[in-house]
Amino acid sequence: METEHNIRLTSTEIAALWTTYQNDTLAKCVLSYFLSKVEDKEIKGVVELALSISETHIGQLTELFQSENFPIPLGFTGEDVNVNARRLFSDSFFLYYIKNMSKVGLTTYGMTYSMASRADTRTFFGDALRETMTLDKKVTQVLQNKGLYIRPPSIPTPDHIDFVKNQSFLFGGFFGFGEKRPLLSMEIGQLFANIQTNSLGKALLMGFAQVVRSQEIRDYLLTGKEISNNHIKSFSETCLDEDIPVPMTWDPDVMDSTEPPFSDKLILFHVSLLVTAGTANYAVSMAASPRKDVAANYVKLTAEIAAYANHGAKLMIENGWLEEPPQSPDRRKLVKA
Template identity: 35%
Template structure:
């Protein structure tokens, strides 16, 4: 039986997976080249091999549909042999966070896929992502590098909200954080810590003034968001995930193209919007709502500056567009 054509949503998900995947894949290849720890090196080798298989599968989908395979990122964006930029510990944390992004992307793509072979592709990709998640968690725990979320102590019986003060988080009048609110608080903090650390590292090695300026500003934005979220946890005497800045060396030799550096940071800030939105949706305290709303607006500004800079340098690859019917009619 002849396959049905891929829908616009299916093409869009494949395109995004290819661009984002090749960006992360290029960074993974650099990290693999510098990692000294045998266990961490082994897990990166698996991540590289896994994506190479997924990349081929995505390319085949495009070719079968008559679409050009995206350019994305490749070895022209990678300069192996430069001075070490990251510690082994940072590399493992990076792989863990990017695996989380990958799992979310695969699951979202599966939910908009209709054709069976594409669903099978995302099933396989999700399974590989889940396995990588378990491996990164296990290794972080084994190395003593993983910080667990705060512990809560059980009540004797379930209880119900009894007054409107439950939503008041300002001026110390409100209740302590709910376990459901900790989910997004903790995850958003860890992702902001990763974004800040990469901004610092990339600002040291970026080749152009405009890119360095953007990275310095994005570092300030991420730092402000970390402080805002940490303040909420600390008010309840809850621990804050540790920073990763000291896992970046003082190297100024860039192993990456400025195109890759800038794209990667834009991806992180755009992806963060999903998690901030989830945090906003689960927030039941007014201070949390206000913090997430402010963070989302800040990220929109960062993304706008990122877009302008990517376009200025002709680095932003264009996704497939809907046919312009007016132009087709004019050119008849």
Template identity: 35%
Template structure:
């Protein structure tokens, strides 16, 4: 039986490092939202999240210290200007939090499967529960405001069917009947549109307040990429007589005063790129109509190229904090160190 301290593994260290970056970023963003939000119910949701996320950051910091590892820098008070004018309206601030809780839920589910120590697995369980609870609160808030479009109601099946002909997967018929989308395909298309509507507004705000021109241009490019994804996904829905989701809510103000550091906004964009790329891949995998993956694959390439260029841009401007490195055995054997 193993006794004493169980060393942390490389995968556990890496996931804790990733989550520390994300949570310190979220603390700063929500801190700014709380400085100017006027909706009492929204403030309560944001305040509860900020307190819980701040406590998690302290727990993570303690783990790094106890393990003898350097505490990451992450994001600090230097990455947010609390005196800047409001950048997004009250509704969008809650939309943003909901969007980020989708990302968090996916990360925590993955990271618990990459952990071995019970205390770290328990930590991710609490992270997941907190993210899911916040997602529920933000969803119900937006529904109560009438600003969150739901996916369409469908006639419930009264029997089970199996695909008997190969043309079930066909989407290329020029004449004749092309089968309508199934509910799985609709669900992922709705997800893509909803996420990119939020992403488009976020990129618009970031482009207005970024300090460096090439970074402003990058966010503008991200806005245009989101618009392309929204357009292509909406066309697929409309082809099956399904209205794409839309909402007039969630406004970007006309502020051009630096709100967040370029580092924070670039990292936030990188995180959403990863989430978008993964969601696109999953949606393509579950699609049974052959034409849909062919339409989505070029978009996936555009997202990949956008993310890759963002990484280069972060390195160019010294905005990319390096994750913990594995030992370089070649250098060590030569008596050298970094």
């Protein structure tokens, strides 16, 4: 990757590059384990593509960091994965996992590309976005080929346009006032997506809880599993109240292994990554939900996962696993010095 040495990296670029390195080294560990277990040839091709993308990013970022005299983050290494551990998840779960992570990547890379300034970083994030689009296309096609793709609910196509007549459109029975209007198409889409991501997270937490070594972290994972389950129930009830179908869960895709394929450090960091993505999803969903009772529910549930994320951060600090992100100089200390 060519670097324009006369132009300094911005704080936004430093943060995005550092975070991408952390996430791709984690992905390399997870996907290497998946690759050692996958049996279906078509699914194996998806795992290989995802792994290749992460390995390419790690090489490009290492080169960029070195050219900038930027300390290469530790991230995650071969010490954080045991590819010889027994199978923990099914082949179909590998597909759903990659589909969900590609969705996160599309959102993240789109945002970081738009915020990047320097030509080389814009090229990197632009390429990463295109690569992730290719991965998403491939994993979606394989899911469809195997009859595993879960489509969001359908509603009748409108036959005319209309305008909102009064403010009851917003309230939806909030605080007991007014009748609930039917869910909007965008509200249905967001509820459905959040049920899916929580279902995937619940299955991942269940698997992680079976293999984690620390009892304290196991208790934390089980708490997260219960939170995910409660959120699934909450979103599902909103849909079922209006006869909107809800997606299935992936609990059966978790095997009975108790042999750790990943370090406790990787598992805890991965959970924090999921919580961060979930928080972003809820923020978007809240903004896309004019009905006040639906939006208020997202606010309540966001506060719950924020507290959970804080607990996870404390555990990482206590174990000496929280790698410190780049930060601005402490000017007050420098002045005193």
